[in-house]
Amino acid sequence: MLNPSPSGPGPTTRLGRLGGLVARHPRWWLLAWVVVAVTCFAVAVGGATGETLFERLHSGAPTVDSEASRAQDVIAESSPTLRTLTMQVSGARLGDPDVVAAGVERTRALAKVPGVKAVRSPLLAPGGPTDPSVAPLLEGGSPGAGGFVTVVDFEPDLDGEAQDTAEAAAEKALLAVPDAMDATGRLGSSDKVITAITSTVERDLLRGEGIALPLTFLVMVFVFGGFVAAGMPIIGAVVAIGGGLLSLFGFSHAVELDATVVNIVTLLGLGLSIDYGLLTVSRFREELAHRAHDVPTREEVAHATERTVATAGRTVLFSGLTVAIALAGLLTFEASIMRAIGVAGVSIVLVAMVVAITLVPALCVIGAKRLSRKAIERPSDVGLFSRLAHVVQRRPVVVIAAVVVVLVTLALPTLSMKLTSSGTELLPKGADQRVFFEDLARDYPALTAPEVTVVAASSDRSAVTAWADGFRTAPGVESVTVQPLGGGHQRVDLRVAGGPTSDQAQELVTAVRDSPTPFETLTTGQAAGQIDFLDSMSARAPYAVGLVVLGTFVLLFLMTGSVVVPVKALLLNLISLGAALGVVVWIFQDGHLEGLLRFSSVGAVESMVPFLVLAFGFGLSMDYEVFLLSRIVEFHRHGAGNDRAVSLGLQRTGRIITSAALLIVIVFAGFVAGDILIIKQMGLALVAAVAIDATLVRMLLVPATMTLLGRWNWWAPAPLRRLHDRFGITE
Known part of the structure; x- marks a missing residue:
């Protein structure tokens, strides 16, 4: 049996020395991490500084510095956007003078609330609800339906506390109106939508972790055969989550963080921490198997710890760096939300790496006696995964062709992918604020924002009107209005039959922008x-x-000394990610499995999802690639031929990769059970990516392609071989 784990003196690498330091002072490392974790949760979630992370979150469509944002700036300069509070009233007897009089009295009291700038209501019109000028504020445009809207505008210069006080007083006064009219009132505002989304995100986070942590613990009890070993990766994951939440809390003071960022980043940290913890504990138990005593001595525990941190720690560092590089790609984008996710993601990856090479080994040392009872006595070179490798190696071309056909078939739906940026649709169907704004758009269309708005730099209203009239016959256009904006500008509002991001709206935007104008x-x-x-x-x-691509190529080259293996890894990851996106399109855009997954399809995929899936999915795919390659390279450097190294590498890591994949699928599946649409899409996309990668790619495509390539797997030009001999990262 080929055994690359020596039984002599411990390694002298930096990681090996770190392992020795952890072995000598495990309780100090544990205490330090407990203090760090408590501090992180106290600040980010407990409100130790006076506010929590969730109170600092925002929500909205991702934006960049563009024509659309510049138009919004011009509009804001001419007519600053006021914070508003809207009430929909239904069941009012607007034909009854006494009822109307009671409503008028209570509505007039609204204007006296400190902080209220103006009140818009059909009850305040000179002619009352029958006044033609207030038709847009009446359900169906007439008082006969018994429904109307009241809108409260707040003063623009209120600070946070004054705004909260004014809104609370206005809500109380508003709800008194339908009470006096024996009717029903519902309140809504953009702030309430944000609150609904952030509170749902917080609930989803607790639900997701509440599902994931117990299930992963039970799976690891089965994998490790004991509670002690199973609990170690979970403890590391909890600490990493705390570090990630603290990093997000810090970033929230520098940039506006979207509410969905918390779940996305926490999901990644939880999954990686469990993966790394599983790898570290498994390698520690394997190293303990080489002990000479039934109960390991302190020297044997120290040696096992050094070997674990030197070998598994090296794999963790390579894996973490590849994931960090994948997330660092998000920093090149202009959208602040993508950069925020990138920085926060890199931060939590670094935390997970440090936890895996310090805290988890310290826990292993403390629990060494318990772990030694279940230690793998002699890792076998023959088993399920080596037999699978031999089957694949006998027919590599057939395996490659069959798997590629499956992956391409799964990826085909991406060709029809449509993207959108949902607003209230992010909330589950039936959520109060989603229903409120859906009803508002249906019953009071004039109060909703027009699908397309044009700011024309001209003081000649007639010229702008003549130009705008050309779009009245455009497909889907229902109305065109022109009004002065101030500062030598005119505002053109175009309403479209479809939704705000419908095909008609997007086609109209393109037509407007392509239209020649004298201004x-x-x-x-x-x-x-x-x-x-x-x-x-x-x-x-x-x-x-x-x-x-460059960063991943360099890292894999430094690890393997080959230029073929990194190129192959990049291509295989691209195919598997395409398949994962195809699954997302088939489910969420095409509307399959709506009942099972509890969502309502918007006929598109959220615009951030493909980019995040490519970044996160690529990182996770490389995670398993590094797990497998590190052992293959290890065996190859100890003298095994290509096919033998592949078989041994798959046998030694197959159980770990399969277990890690199952655990991370459980983690992400916990977030599929959430209510926020984009989190569902991200969770399911990463479930698909991990499942595809850990089975079809890692277990079949990798051994098949490496068998087919043979000795060419390890090829590199002579200059690069010399470079690797000098700078390559080995044990």
Whole structure:
């Protein structure tokens, strides 16, 4: 049996020395990490500084500096956006003078609330609800339906506490109106939508972790055959989550963080920490198997710890760096939310790496006696995974062809992928604020924002009107209005039959921007913002891809000394990620499994999801690639031939990779059970990516391609071989 784990003196690498330090003072390392974890959770979640991370979150469509944002700036300069509170009233007898009089009295009291700038209500019109000027504020445009809207505008210069006080008083006064009219009232605002999303994110986070942590613990009890070993990766994951939440809390003071960032980044940290913890504990138990005593001595425990940190720690560092490089690609994008996810993701990856090479080994040392009872006595070179490797190696071409056909078939739906940036649709169907704004759009369409708005730099209203009239016959256009904006500008609002990001709205944006005009125009709206966001992302994507490809290639070259293996790894990851995105499109865009997964399809995929899946999915795929390659390279350097090294590497890591994949699927599946649509999409995409990668790619494609390539796997030009001999990272 080929055994690359020597039984002599411990390694002298830096990681080996770190392992020795951990072995000598395990309780001090544990105490230090307990203090760090408690501090992280106290600050980020407990509100030790006066506010929590969740209180600092925002929500909205991803934006970039573009034509749409510049148009919004011009509009804001001319007519600053006021914070508002809207009430929909239903069941009011607007034909009854006494009822109307009671409502008028209570509505007039609203204007006296400190901080309220204006009140818009059909009850305050000179002619009352029958006044034609207030038809847009009446359900169906007439008082007969018994529904109306009241909108409260707040003063623009209120600070946070004054705004909260004013809103609370206004809510109380507003709800008194339907009470006096024996009707029903519902409140809504953009702030309430954000609150609903952030509170749902917080609930989803607790639910996801509440599902994931117990299930992963039970799986690891089965994998390790004991509670002590199973609990170690879980403890490391909890600490890493605390570090990730603290990093997000810090970033929230520098940039606006979208509410969904928390779940996305925490999900990654939880999955990686469990993966790394599983690898570290497994290697520690394997190293203990070489002991000479039934109960390991302190020297044997120290040696096992040094070997574990030197070998598994090296794998963790390579894996963590590849994941960090994949996430660093997000920093090349212009959108602040992508950069925030990139920085926060890199931070939590670093935390997970440090936890895996310090805290988890310290826990292993403390629990060494218990772990030694279940230690792998002699790792076998023959087993399920080596037999699988031999089957694949007998027919590598057939295996490659069959797997590629499956992956390409799964990837085909990506060809029809449509992207959108949802607003209230992020909330689950039936959520109060989602229902409120859906009803508002249906019953009071004039109060909703127009799908397309154009800012025309002209003081000649007639010229702008003549130009705008050309779009009245455009597909889907329902109305065109022109009004002065101030500062020598005119505002053109175009309403479209479809939704804010519908095909009609996007086509109209393109038509408006392509239309020749004698004056400068800026087009904005949700569709325009989405087009600008995707254009910006597409323009920066080559730089992101270049950074990730180059960084990954260099790292894998330093680990393997080959230029073929890194290229092969990049190509295989690309195919598997395409398949994962295809699954997302088939489910969420095409509307399959709506009942099972508890979502309502918006006919598209959230615009950030493909970019995040490529970054996160690539990192996780490389995670398993490094797990497998590190052992193959280890055996190859100890004299095993190519096919033998592949078989041994798969046998030694197959159980770990399969277990790690199962655990991370459980983690991500916990977030599929959440209510926020983008989190569902991300969770399911990463479940698909991990499942595909750990089975079809790692177990079949990698051994098949490495068998087919043979000695060419280890080829590199002579100059690069000399470079690797000098700078390559080995044990």
